[in-house]
Amino acid sequence: MTEPLTIYGDPGSGNCLKVKWVAAHLGIPALWHDVDVPRGGTRTPEFLALNPAGRVPVVVFPDGAVLSESNAIIAYLAEGSPLIPEAALARARMLQWMFWEQYSHEPYIAVRRYQLHYLKRPPEDLDSKLAVRGADALQLMDGTLARSAYIAGDALTLADVALVAYTRMAHEGGFDLGAYPAVRAWIGRVEAGLGIGAYV
Structure with a gap:
């Protein structure tokens, strides 16, 4: 039996769940190690050594060997699997959306969720661009998914x-997914x- 890898993650983090899901989907043995981010779990000497x-x-x-960054990890785990297209252009389109997710989606939808859901900050205290740019991201996804089954x-x-x-958690950030029917179906x-x- 293959020796399992160890995933250090916070169960409330979409970035961490990506890794857990890909390992499970591909049948890669993995042990999960909880890290409590809100309570400083990523600031301990032991974690910073990793x-x-x-x-x-x-x-x-x-x-x-140690690897960090969610999209780098899942790309490594899925190498040679159907989750990564073989054709160069199709693979590049996949990467295009993965880069977009970290730059134009997660910084707004996930950050607004964290501030509302975990920090319990009132919506009026948040930077208004989080809601605007998060909605823009969902609208772009909805238009794309109206034309194809997957992103x-x-x-x-x-x-x-x-x-x-993080899209499926977006309601915790104050985003109404009912306004994006193609996203909901996806x-x-x-x-x-x-x-x-x-x-x-």
């Missing part, structure tokens, strides 16, 4: 994994494709 950047997720492989085409890829993680398809339960 990742000096002080962020989750982090994966430690059986040989001791980068007609097959489930890592782009869907990357984007579904969330269900991705959850079913990955074998994960619906987030309510």
Whole structure:
């Protein structure tokens, strides 16, 4: 039996769940190690020895190698699997959406969720651009998903994994997913494709 890798992550983090889902979907043995981010779990000397950047997720492989950054981890885990297209242009389109997720989606939707859901800050105290740019991201996704079953085409890829993680939690950031019917339908398809339960 293959020795498992260890995932250090916060169970409330979409970025961490990406790694957990891909490992499970591909049958990669993995042990989950809880890191309580709000209580300073990423600032301890032990954690900083693993990742000096002080962020989750982090994966430690059986040989001791360490890898961080969620999209880098899932790309490594999914190498050679159907989650990464073989054709160069299709693979590049997948990467396009994964880069967009970290630059134009997560910084607004995930950050607004964190501030409202975990820090319990009132909406009027938040930077207004979080709501505006988060809604812009969801609108772009909705238009794209009205034309294709998945975000980068007609097959489930890592782009869907990357984007579904915080999109399905967006209501906790004050975003009404009812306004984005194609996104809502896509969330269900991705959850079913990955074998994960619906987030309510």
